[in-house]
Amino acid sequence: MLSRWLTEPVPRARVAAFRTLVYLFVAADLVVFTPWVRDKASVSGELYQPLFVGRLLPLPTPTPLLVTILFWALLALALAAATGRAPRVLGWTVFLLYFEWMIVAMSYGKVDHDRFAFLVALAVLPTAGRARHADRDRTEAGGWALRVTQIAVVCTYFLAAWAKLRFGGLDWMTGSVLARAIIRRGTELADVIAQVPYLLIAAQIGIVAFELLSPLVFAVPPRWRQAVVAFFYSFHLVTVATITISFAPHLVAMTSFLSLERVRPLWRLRRLLHRPGGADRPPEEPDAPEVAAPQDAPPVQPSATVP
Known part of the structure; x- marks a missing residue:
């Protein structure tokens, strides 16, 4: 029963769409979300305090050459x-390189937990095998990759609550955690919310x-699961709008719950460009050659009728 749930088949097109999205985000992460990692190359090696996995392997201390090669590769x-x-x-190559990129990023005093599910996605995607965007056949290997990513997404939430209660106790819920976050990086919307009595505690x-x-989310009927995932996204939307924390890689990993094969952006783009009357409409087929009209034939004499 458990193995059947873990390997529930999904369309290969969904795996292909999820894979494309994940790897495109890796590229975007390098140049948009974490370009500051390249600055670590100029920091003294004495400030490098590798995470446990960095000490266990062990991984080299970042240097300008190492970080530059890692970035471009x-x-x-x-x-x-x-x-x-x-x-x-x-x-596998992208996973190993991005894993090292994260070790460099998180070994200077701050560790972001929004990367966990995304790293799991990178680790399991190579096991899904080949998949094409138009392939409607179902795959158990791809289903397993998506399911494991979904479990990692949920673990990110559940373990975050466990950490809050473990280190902060019940006082975390009645303290001034959100108030401090609003003071440091809050928006105008957060300032308005903070004025409502007891709203931050709630x-x-x-x-x-x-x-x-x-x-x-795994226990609700499938027809309601999308609504639960939409609530997950709305939670992060409020987080961005109030304290400007995006959880972008986590949001990408959470698309493993969605029917991405229905989006088909390339097909929609082609359809938009090839609409009748559009500037880039496809060339019309040449008209069929005109056939010369036959010359007038002599009138046919009516046949005699039988009395």
């Missing part, structure tokens, strides 16, 4: 992997309750 290979070619070779209680109950 990862950028090129991620874009190549997004095409779906050589899914295993390129997939929000903190709601956050812990939401995170503890997040595993129920």
Whole structure:
């Protein structure tokens, strides 16, 4: 029963769409979300305090040459992997390089937990095998990759609540956590919300309750699951709008719950460009050659009728 749930078949097109999205985000992450990692190359090696895995392997101390090679190699290979070619070779390579990129990023005093599910997605995608965007056949290997990513998404929420209660106790829910966050990086909307008595306390209680109950997304009927996932996204939308924390890689990993094969952006783009009357409408087929009209034939005499 458990193995059947873990390997529930999904359309290969869904795996292909999820894979393209994940690898494109790797490229975007390098140049938009975490370009500051390249600055670590100029920091003294004495400030490098590697994470446990960095000490266990061990991984080298970042240098300008190492970080530069890592950046350009990862950028090129991620874009190549997004095409779906050589899914295993390129997939494993991108995972290892991005894993090292995250070790460099998180070994200077701050660790972001929004990367966990995304790293799991990178680790399991190479096992899904080949998949094309137009392929409607179902695959158990692809279903397993998406299911494991979904479990990692839920674990991010549940373990975050566990950490809050473990280190902050019940006082976390009645303290000034959100108030401090608003003071540091709050928006105008957050300033308005903060003026409502006890609303921040209620929000903190709601956050812990939401995170503890997040595993129920697997228990609700499939027709309601999309609504639950939409609530997950709305939670992060409010987070961005109030304290400007995006959780972008986590949001990408959470698309593993969605029917991405229905989006078909390339097909929609072609349809938009080829609409009748559009500037880029496809050339019309040449008109059929005109056939010369036959010359007038002599009138046919009516046949005699039989009396």
